[in-house]
Amino acid sequence: MTKIGVLALQGAVREHIKALQESGAEAVSVKRIDELNDLDGLIIPGGESTAMRRLIDKYEFLEPLKAFAKEKPVFGTCAGLILMAKSIQGQDTAHLELIDMTIERNAFGRQKESFEAELEIKGVGEDVNGVFIRAPYIVNVGEDVEVLSVHNDRIVAARQGHFLCAAFHPELTDDYRLHQFFVQMVDETKKVIA
Amino acid sequence: MLKTGTDRVKRGMAEMQKGGVIMDVINAEQAKIAEASGAVAVMALERVPADIRAAGGVARMADPTIVEEVLNAVSIPVMAKARIGHIVEARVLESMGVDYLDESEVLTPADEVFHLNKRDFTVPFVCGARDLGEASRRIGEGASMLRTKGEPGTGNIVEAVRHMRMIQGQIRKVSAMSEDELMTEAKNLGAPYEILLQIKKDGRLPVVNFAAGGVATPADAALMMELGADGVFVGSGIFKSANPEKFARAIVEATTHYRDYELIAELSKGLGTAMKGIDISTLLPGDRMQERGW
Numbered sequence: 001m002t003k004i005g006v007l008a009l010q011g012a013v014r015e016h017i018k019a020l021q022e023s024g025a026e027a028v029s030v031k032r033i034d035e036l037n038d039l040d041g042l043i044i045p046g047g048e049s050t051a052m053r054r055l056i057d058k059y060e061f062l063e064p065l066k067a068f069a070k071e072k073p074v075f076g077t078c079a080g081l082i083l084m085a086k087s088i089q090g091q092d093t094a095h096l097e098l099i100d101m102t103i104e105r106n107a108f109g110r111q112k113e114s115f116e117a118e119l120e121i122k123g124v125g126e127d128v129n130g131v132f133i134r135a136p137y138i139v140n141v142g143e144d145v146e147v148l149s150v151h152n153d154r155i156v157a158a159r160q161g162h163f164l165c166a167a168f169h170p171e172l173t174d175d176y177r178l179h180q181f182f183v184q185m186v187d188e189t190k191k192v193i194a
Numbered sequence: 195m196l197k198t199g200t201d202r203v204k205r206g207m208a209e210m211q212k213g214g215v216i217m218d219v220i221n222a223e224q225a226k227i228a229e230a231s232g233a234v235a236v237m238a239l240e241r242v243p244a245d246i247r248a249a250g251g252v253a254r255m256a257d258p259t260i261v262e263e264v265l266n267a268v269s270i271p272v273m274a275k276a277r278i279g280h281i282v283e284a285r286v287l288e289s290m291g292v293d294y295l296d297e298s299e300v301l302t303p304a305d306e307v308f309h310l311n312k313r314d315f316t317v318p319f320v321c322g323a324r325d326l327g328e329a330s331r332r333i334g335e336g337a338s339m340l341r342t343k344g345e346p347g348t349g350n351i352v353e354a355v356r357h358m359r360m361i362q363g364q365i366r367k368v369s370a371m372s373e374d375e376l377m378t379e380a381k382n383l384g385a386p387y388e389i390l391l392q393i394k395k396d397g398r399l400p401v402v403n404f405a406a407g408g409v410a411t412p413a414d415a416a417l418m419m420e421l422g423a424d425g426v427f428v429g430s431g432i433f434k435s436a437n438p439e440k441f442a443r444a445i446v447e448a449t450t451h452y453r454d455y456e457l458i459a460e461l462s463k464g465l466g467t468a469m470k471g472i473d474i475s476t477l478l479p480g481d482r483m484q485e486r487g488w
Contacts, residue, residue, distance in 0.1 A: 111293035
């Protein structure tokens with residue numbers, strides 16, 4: 001069975017684990033570096049990106065995560081998307097630098113501007129409920145990045161090779177199509193590695 | 195169609211804070227220390243609870259200058275407290291763009307009968323609770339996040355432990371009940387029936403529940419996580435300690451790795467003095483903040 005980890009330093013871990021299980025994968029939470037070893041893929045959940053980054057640094061997770069990502073699929077939602085971006089507007093440095101894109105944090109405003117909206121996501125569906133919470137968005141992408149979803153002229157989901165990211169929170173709904181999409185990506189990569 | 199202020203967006207915001215620490219701060223400098231230490235949010239206040247106790251008199255919403263200063267200082271969410279039932283304080287803080295409001299017993303209540311109708315607001319609310327009845331009433335009014343009341347500003351964890359154990363025990367009891375028994379239980383708890391029914395079906399609260407009111411050390415924070423808290427509020431514990439930055443970092447790490455006892459031992463070394471603290475039995479009845487709320 002495909003085994004996918006959810007980085008559990010902070011944030012909405014339980015919801016991703018449930019969504020993965022509903023999508024037919026085995027799901028485990030990952031708090032220590034050695035727990036990355038037998039995984040086929042990884043989700044970086046929503047949460048506070050600054051808090052997660054501090055814990056990533058503290059436990060020297062950055063390099064092991066980058067090494068993991070060289071071979072295996074990673075899916076980031078909200079804070080996870082921020083951690084995966086190559087460049088962050090207004091900041092000199094980024095985090096894991098996995099996806100060739102520039103993002104802006106808290107780009108839709110403060111919490112009272114947080115919203116739900118129906119999204120069309122390429123390869124997933126035309127009626128996906130996107131839950132945006134103090135969400136970032138993708139300002140621009142490199143040529144190897146495929147834009148999967150746009151909301152009000154802003155890029156909110158993208159894919160580059162075996163990396164997937166979303167500015168919203170599919171884990172907060174009962175619609176598991178995006179998780180199924182990721183599980184499929186993991187299955188395909190697993191076949192190639194084998 | 196774009197919908198703001200939905201239950202999913204309000205409760206979801208609290209879901210993103212799980213496993214994290216929310217710290218009380220009184221200025222931009224403290225807010226920046228909290229953010230750099232890995233806080234998931236800050237609570238902007240005029241005084242921390244220990245100082246509210248010491249000052250006496252009426253405790254109100256913070257001066258908007260302080261709230262504004264903190265809003266501008268950090269990129270993590272900013273929370274602020276309004277008095278129980280004080281519709282205008284809550285509206286003022288909402289208008290300023292505060293990310294989460296705490297209808298808080300730490301401040302002097304403005305209404306001794308009614309809480310805010312939190313469903314009316316776009317901004318989400320966190321409220322304190324000591325038992326499942328209180329928790330369910332607050333959810334019924336529209337709270338999107340809960341916290342134990344504990345006894346704020348005492349640096350004494352005993353009341354937060356009592357409240358967390360009480361709520362967890364009552365959830366287990368309700369989950370094991372037959373539906374025939376539920377209405378009477380709702381009556382006994384003073385809980386809205388529909389909310390209690392949902393708790394029974396899910397085996398847990400429909401919103402995130404943090405620990406608050408007396409967390410002073412990394413071990414206190416880890417204890418509350420062990421007892422089932424989704425995260426931790428630290429009020430006076432950090433900036434009333436000898437070395438706030440070190441305390442803040444240690445409490446964040448202990449919350450994440452609450453079962454890694456060797457790590458908590460390391461974190462707790464050489465932290466310096468924790469806040470002095472108060473024995474609850476020495477508090478006069480009128481000084482017990484946890485009794486506020488209805």
